Amino acid sequence: MQLYLKFLVMTITVLTLMLTLFVFMSYMKYQNILSGVVSSRLMVVAGSIENVVEHATSLGLKFQEINQLESMLETSSKLDDGIEEIAVINTNGRILYSSIKDRVSHQMEEVLVQNVSSETKSQWTVEEDDYLLIGLNLKNAVDLPLGGVVIKYSKAEYNVAISDIFQKLTFGAFITLLSFAVLLSILIKVSFSKFHRFYKSVYSELREPDLPANGGHGATYLSDDVKKARENQLIIMKELEAAQNRILPLGKGGSHE
Amino acid sequence: MNDFSSSNTITSDMNRRLVFVTILVVIFASMVSTLYALVEINQSLRPELERKAHVTANSIHEDMNRALDAGIPFEKIAGVKSYLDGIVSKYDEFLYIYVTTPQDELVFRGGDEDFVFDPALLKNASLGETERAGQEDVLGHFSNGFMQLLSLTPFFGDHQRDVLTAPIELKYDGQVYGKIYIGLDGYFIRGELTNVFFDILIILVTVVLVSFEFILVMVMMNVSLPIFKVEEILRKQSNSDFGRISHTKRWGDEINNLITLLNNTSVDLQERYKRLHERVFSKDAGAAREFEKLGKRFNLQGMLMSSGSQASVIDARIPLFVFSFAEELQKSFMPLYVDELYRPVLGLSRDMIIGLPIAIFMFVIAAITPFAGSWADKFGNKRLFLFGLFPAITGYIGCALANDIYDVLVWRSSTAIGYAIITISCQGYIAAVVSKENRAKGMAVFVGVLMSATMCGTAIGGIIADRIGYHPVFFISAVFAACAGLLAWRMLSSDVRDEKQQVATEIGASKKPSAMRVLIKNTRFVALVAFCAIPTKIVLTGFFYYLIPLYLVSLGTSTAETGRIMMLYSFIIIPISPIAARFVDRTQKVKELVVFGSLFSGLLLVVFSYYETVWALVAAVALLGVAHGIIKAPLIAAVMEACEDEKDVGRTQVLGILRTSERVGSVMGPLLIGALLSFTSYAGAMGMLGGLILVITLAMFFIFNNSAVKQTAEG
Numbered sequence: 008m009q010l011y012l013k014f015l016v017m018t019i020t021v022l023t024l025m026l027t028l029f030v031f032m033s034y035m036k037y038q039n040i041l042s043g044v045v046s047s048r049l050m051v052v053a054g055s056i057e058n059v060v061e062h063a064t065s066l067g068l069k070f071q072e073i074n075q076l077e078s079m080l081e082t083s084s085k086l087d088d089g090i091e092e093i094a095v096i097n098t099n100g101r102i103l104y105s106s107i108k109d110r111v112s113h114q115m116e117e118v119l120v121q122n123v124s125s126e127t128k129s130q131w132t133v134e135e136d137d138y139l140l141i142g143l144n145l146k147n148a149v150d151l152p153l154g155g156v157v158i159k160y161s162k163a164e165y166n167v168a169i170s171d172i173f174q175k176l177t178f179g180a181f182i183t184l185l186s187f188a189v190l191l192s193i194l195i196k197v198s199f200s201k202f203h204r205f206y207k208s209v210y211s212e213l214r215e216p217d218l219p220a221n222g223g224h225g226a227t228y229l230s231d232d233v234k235k236a237r238e239n240q241l242i243i244m245k246e247l248e249a250a251q252n253r254i255l256p257l258g259k260g261g262s263h264e
Numbered sequence: 265m266n267d268f269s270s271s272n273t274i275t276s277d278m279n280r281r282l283v284f285v286t287i288l289v290v291i292f293a294s295m296v297s298t299l300y301a302l303v304e305i306n307q308s309l310r311p312e313l314e315r316k317a318h319v320t321a322n323s324i325h326e327d328m329n330r331a332l333d334a335g336i337p338f339e340k341i342a343g344v345k346s347y348l349d350g351i352v353s354k355y356d357e358f359l360y361i362y363v364t365t366p367q368d369e370l371v372f373r374g375g376d377e378d379f380v381f382d383p384a385l386l387k388n389a390s391l392g393e394t395e396r397a398g399q400e401d402v403l404g405h406f407s408n409g410f411m412q413l414l415s416l417t418p419f420f421g422d423h424q425r426d427v428l429t430a431p432i433e434l435k436y437d438g439q440v441y442g443k444i445y446i447g448l449d450g451y452f453i454r455g456e457l458t459n460v461f462f463d464i465l466i467i468l469v470t471v472v473l474v475s476f477e478f479i480l481v482m483v484m485m486n487v488s489l490p491i492f493k494v495e496e497i498l499r500k501q502s503n504s505d506f507g508r509i510s511h512t513k514r515w516g517d518e519i520n521n522l523i524t525l526l527n528n529t530s531v532d533l534q535e536r537y538k539r540l541h542e543r544v545f546s547k548d549a550g551a552a553r554e555f556e557k558l559g560k561r562f563n564l565q566g567m568l569m570s571s572g573s574q575a576s577v578i579d580a581r582i583p584l585f586v587f588s589f590a591e592e593l594q595k596s597f598m599p600l601y602v603d604e605l606y607r608p609v610l611g612l613s614r615d616m617i618i619g620l621p622i623a624i625f626m627f628v629i630a631a632i633t634p635f636a637g638s639w640a641d642k643f644g645n646k647r648l649f650l651f652g653l654f655p656a657i658t659g660y661i662g663c664a665l666a667n668d669i670y671d672v673l674v675w676r677s678s679t680a681i682g683y684a685i686i687t688i689s690c691q692g693y694i695a696a697v698v699s700k701e702n703r704a705k706g707m708a709v710f711v712g713v714l715m716s717a718t719m720c721g722t723a724i725g726g727i728i729a730d731r732i733g734y735h736p737v738f739f740i741s742a743v744f745a746a747c748a749g750l751l752a753w754r755m756l757s758s759d760v761r762d763e764k765q766q767v768a769t770e771i772g773a774s775k776k777p778s779a780m781r782v783l784i785k786n787t788r789f790v791a792l793v794a795f796c797a798i799p800t801k802i803v804l805t806g807f808f809y810y811l812i813p814l815y816l817v818s819l820g821t822s823t824a825e826t827g828r829i830m831m832l833y834s835f836i837i838i839p840i841s842p843i844a845a846r847f848v849d850r851t852q853k854v855k856e857l858v859v860f861g862s863l864f865s866g867l868l869l870v871v872f873s874y875y876e877t878v879w880a881l882v883a884a885v886a887l888l889g890v891a892h893g894i895i896k897a898p899l900i901a902a903v904m905e906a907c908e909d910e911k912d913v914g915r916t917q918v919l920g921i922l923r924t925s926e927r928v929g930s931v932m933g934p935l936l937i938g939a940l941l942s943f944t945s946y947a948g949a950m951g952m953l954g955g956l957i958l959v960i961t962l963a964m965f966f967i968f969n970n971s972a973v974k975q976t977a978e979g
Contacts, residue, residue, distance in 0.1 A: 010487070010517040013486060014486070017482050017486075021479065025290050025294065026293060029467060030297075032467045033305075035731045036460065036464070037305055044309065045312070048315060051316060051323055052319060054354065055326070086319050172304055172305070176297075176300075179304070191285070191286075191289050195282075198282065198285055202278060206518040209522060213522070229498055232501075232502040233502075234502075235501075239502065239562070240501070240506075244533070244536075247537060
């Protein structure tokens with residue numbers, strides 16, 4: 008394979024790898040951004056529930072006695088198509104209110120309980136394979152943790168957006184690769200012309216040393232070495248011939264070497 | 265005459281052309297992809313932001329309906345303004361909220377009062393949604409997205425800040441009683457996209473740096489090494505050596521065809537000689553012995569006597585890059601990872617514990633480096649590199665499986681041992697293969713590779729960790745480290761040894777004084793280490809890593825902006841370092857450049873301490889990159905030059921002691937700045953550190969001057 012082709016294949020491979028890396032990194036970046044945007048959107052929903060709880064507790068109601076919460080969770084869960092469940096839990100992870108009534112009194116996963124009972128966090132996001140879990144920790148008037156609002160959001164919807172952007176990025180990268188591969192082939196061909204001339208000169212010097220000016224390709228920095236090597240080669244051949252004639256004269260054995 | 269004058273000119277010419285062409289194409293391709301990605305991300309993000317506005321509007325709707333439930337008429341609901349103000353102030357992307365009648369007459373408003381209520385604009389917002397639904401073809405989609413993106417830049421567009429969302433109707437008992445409009449902040453969208461743009465830009469820089477390294481390997485394997493081989497065979501044949509080579513490629517490229525052609529000549533002559541020899545030997549053994557003299561004269565019986573390995577800096581460059589890249593992958597999230605595994609340790613504060621793995625990592629490197637230096641001289645750089653992989657990879661796997669902070673400490677220490685061994689073996693390899701005249705250039709490669717790997721590794725590691733979590737990134741590091749080992753095994757030459765240390769070994773280990781004892785008596789070495797290497801590290805860790813983030817945040821920059829400003833430093837060092845090194849190699853003014861770089865770094869700290877603005881700090885960081893770019897490689901070359909006459913100390917040992925001393929500076933930096941900050945401001949600490957560097961550099965200048973005068977007098 009010609010060196011030009013070899014390099015063309017390699018540079019196109021580099022370009023492909025780079026564009027793949029680019030698509031991959033941009034895709035990951037987009038996933039991060041989107042999960043941030045979705046989290047902040049869900050925080051709006053959680054925030055309005057937090058307001059109700061704060062007002063109710065400041066009026067002296069107990070956390071478990073806020074009657075309107077139940078209906079509020081139900082209507083709030085309809086605010087965004089991806090919301091699967093909105094739950095209000097206490098610091099032990101027990102569900103006090105939920106948009107899915109059957110889930111009341113159930114226990115939340117340990118990882119969520121840890122986040123809800125954390126004193127340093129006020130809001131948090133946990134990403135699972137199929138769900139995004141958004142939490143907003145609730146505190147009472149004296150800043151003691153009461154529990155939290157947890158929103159379970161199905162990633163099915165935002166996976167559509169993510170796969171859509173992935174397809175678009177891949178398509179863009181493919182078109183870019185095709186266009187720039189053509190450009191690369193021209194540029195590399197031009198870049199290699201000087202080297203190609205050099206190679207032709209050396210090659211013709213080695214193959215056809217008797218041609219005038221080395222077949223018209225010009226001398227190279229290796230010309231002297233080529234000449235000397237050629238001279239040495241002729242010396243060896245002469246010496247081999249001489250030795251053969253001396254040691255094995257014609258008629259005394261074998262064919263002429 | 266053909267333009268090439270040696271194999272080196274062919275290699276450098278090919279390198280230049282290929283790197284230029286490939287990088288150019290990669291940059292343009294990445295720019296096109298960046299633009300495309302930004303258009304798509306912008307178009308995909310807008311509806312998401314609008315959905316947030318709609319969720320907010322619906323939430324307001326719910327609250328309003330609760331008031332209506334209580335029997336309060338819509339227009340009489342109290343406290344709506346403060347309620348809306350509260351919502352707008354809570355979310356940065358909202359500028360204002362209008363609550364209107366169904367006929368778009370304003371009833372309540374919240375948020376920024378500077379925006380004039382204009383019913384005509386509300387109508388446009390309502391129409392916008394229906395218009396958008398119609399545009400779906402690919403070109404139209406892209407051109408609209410591109411124009412939308414363009415309108416966000418400061419140079420184009422109408423610069424209208426607010427973008428109204430389509431309204432949400434307020435309904436009660438099936439009757440529409442009003443509408444809610446939310447004004448999105450165009451600057452917020454611009455800010456988000458700017459963040460995305462800079463992140464993608466970092467990815468672009470990473471991609472270019474990686475492709476640069478890749479091209480270098482390609483040229484080395486396909487052009488440099490084969491062309492050296494052609495040259496070598498030709499030189500041998502011109503010097504009467506017609507030994508054959510063991511292996512030629514059957515379907516090679518042009519250079520390999522030349523090798524085959526040359527080898528075929530040897531093979532042909534050897535075959536003729538062999539046949540003749542067999543015939544002569546069968547007839548007359550005495551004559552055959554006489555005949556063998558011809559064979560010996562032209563090496564017609566054996567293989568080509570190679571003139572030795574053609575080891576080069578590039579051999580170490582790629583394995584070092586891949587390994588450093590593996591190591592840097594975790595840098596961006598290490599404190600967060602430690603925070604996840606936090607557990608109280610010996611009554612230390614949480615902040616101290618989070619910093620503990622980094623401190624221990626640094627300490628182990630400082631402790632191991634001097635030993636690693638002498639191991640390199642004893643076992644060879646290649647073998648040491650491969651040894652170093654064991655603790656490094658074990659450390660990565662251990663960290664991935666860590667359950668608590670103690671695990672992290674143990675496994676990070678293990679990685680630190682590997683890191684110290686591998687970096688010093690590579691530095692030693694480079695020191696051994698470069699000539700005295702090219703020393704600075706060789707060291708610039710070392711510095712440049714570490715900087716490139718830092719930029720690429722940190723950027724990519726952060727993004728990957730965000731997606732797949734911290735633990736898998738350590739496994740990825742282990743895989744990359746193993747790849748580095750494979751590359752080192754294939755590319756590093758076992759023959760490369762520091763000839764100075766070989767002389768020292770011949771003297772005998774028992775008679776040898778310790779390297780430290782010898783070097784402490786070397787005035788120039790001590791001056792360089794104490795007055796340049798350590799202060800440079802003090803500035804790096806004290807000013808750059810410790811003071812700059814605090815100072816920038818105090819001036820109102822975000823964490824992401826601070827990170828980007830700090831990346832400028834590495835970004836500038838990568839091109840400056842080889843330029844400075846080339847200057848040093850050409851002029852041999854090593855000390856002068858080191859003094860100049862140090863003075864420059866001191867001066868810039870003093871000057872910019874007077875301007876307490878973000879832009880002044882950006883300039884300070886960029887210029888510090890220039891100053892350190894000037895110092896880094898020449899400093900290593902200057903230290904090696906200062907120790908050139910110390911016969912008992914190998915070059916890698918010198919480098920080991922230099923690196924350990926630098927770690928001392930790294931530890932001193934934050935402590936010194938911390939002490940200064942206890943009685944002065946950020947700017948004050950910056951200025952004082954600059955002043956200190958200036959004084960120290962002047963002291964170094966006088967010591968060099970005196971030793972030069974002494975040498976002239978003695979000479």
